[in-house]
Amino acid sequence: FLNKHSYEVLIKLKGSSVIEKLGQNGYVNRTFKDEILGLELNLNDVGSDQEFEFGDVLIFETEVNVNGQVQVDSLRKTNAGNGIGYANVSQDYPEEFLPGAWLIFFTQHDRFEIHDGLNTPIRYLHGSPVVGRVNQPLTLKAIGIDLLINSGDRSFQFGDKMKFSTSLVGVLSTTVTELTPLTLSYNTDRAPPKIKLWVDGEEREPKSQIEPRPEISILLQDVNGIDTDSFSIQLSKDEGPFAEVNDFEIANKNNPAIISIEYEPILFIGRYLFRVRVKDLNGNKLGGDFTEFLYRVDKNPDLYPPEIDMYVNDTPLVNGTVLREQPKFDITINDDKGLDAKTIKLFFNVEGNQLEELTLKSFDIIFDPAIPTQANMYFAPDTPNANYQIRVTVQDKSGNLAESPDINFQIDEPVKVAKILNIPNPIKNQTFFTYELTQAPYSVEIKIYTVGGRLIRTISDASAKRGYNEQYWNARDEDGIRLANGTYFYKVKVQIEDQHFEKIKRLAVLR
Helix, strand or coil, X not given: CCCCCEECCEECCCCXXXXXXXXXXXXXXXXXXECCCCEEEECCCCCCCCCCCCCCCCEEEEEECCCCCEEEEEEECCCCCCCEEEEEECCCCHHHCCCEEEEEEEEECCEEEEECCCCCECECCCCCECEEECCCXXXXXXXXXXXXXXXXXXXCCCCCEXXXXXXXXXXXXXXXXXXXXXXXXXXXXXXCCEEEEEECCECCCCCCEECCCCCEEEEEECCCCEEEEEEEEEEEECCCCCEEECCEEEEXXXXXXXXXXXXXXXXXXXXXXXXXXXXXXXXXXXHHHCEEEEEEECCCCCCCCCEEEEEECCEECCCCEEECCCCCEEEEEECCCCEEEEEEEEEEEECCCCCEECCHHHCEEEECCCCCCEEEEEECCCCCCEEEEEEEEEEECCCCEEECCCEEEEECCCCCEEEEEEECXXXXXXXXXXXXXXXXXXXXXXXXXXXXXXXXEEECCCCCCCEEEEEEECCXXXXXXXXXXEEEEEEEEEEECCEEEEEEEEEEECC
């Protein structure tokens, strides 16, 4: 990987020491094809917080199976070897020291090359790449570094890598208090910084069309360091006056030799001229004074967030809604430019607690990528009576965020008892009374009667939780005497505040 957007492809035949680089670069989220090799790669950014970066390596091998078909045999992204590397300023060539980002790339188990931030191998004066050997010191005169890579208990393999960076620590200055012979040194650096610019991960031709909300990445390189305070971007539309841009981000300031800038403007239809100014630490200016990039935008940006409609039990959900039954949420999200389904989030809580994001297993999302303008969410929590809050957030493909207000609602479901049974029935020695409660009452009481109406047993503290309940009974009366064979009745009494309701069922004893 050259950066988070692009990569190079290197190939090496098994048994060969020759490494070839394919002529074209690959780009993340785009298909890479090489017709001659019959190679097709798809490296996608799955939306995680960990992006690709310079020096990342993915290694895969291909084999021909017994049917004569080519298949991927293995894939890895971590080093096979576990040695240790040491780098120091060269004792013999300290004046050649160069700041920068460097990649140690293993071509064999005991050999490696050194690549710079553009993935170009460091070369000898005669043009061949500098090759180091494991467990042998290497002096890199070209960058003023002494390097040593020691092997571990696992051998390195082709594609293993190590990364390190070098930077200038500071500037040494002195004050002359006495006029004495003084030798002045001068800086031979006359080269301005180098610049590369990508739009949405690609290098674009001048005057080419770009999106109205592009992701612009700028890479600045200078061996003597970039003066980040001198960096500026100006923007002109349709040959109008230039305006200063301030909403860009400068990354990796700790390594002044390589500076990256991220800028995400919002552009409307027109022609745009980007003017970049920057100096290196020796005062050399980019392009003499500035460098310009000209692009065109053919459509206006999407600035409208998605629309969120929330229904509960087939009724629009509004703040303060009181529900007399368990909620069933039906949430519709629309955006005429397309939704980013990965950004759909649902937050839910009980009053007094913080809203918490629910996992995707907690609700259903119906989204068809072929119809990206609409998504439906279905959420049916099983909840006790209480006050609740709910919120939905989502982004469209342009990054516009829609966030529903925090809607407060109350569940005040009446207590009901259902599915009253005793198992087994007929009873031999024991039974379980089972029943379901829509909400938790104050208490549940079970009374057993003879056919003649005489009360023979009371279970006053029967299970009274919301949902499914079981209550054990040993088929004995209040005196502990086993009931005789016959038919009996039992009454389930549910107490709710100052009210109660009862249901009567029949059971039999048969031994």
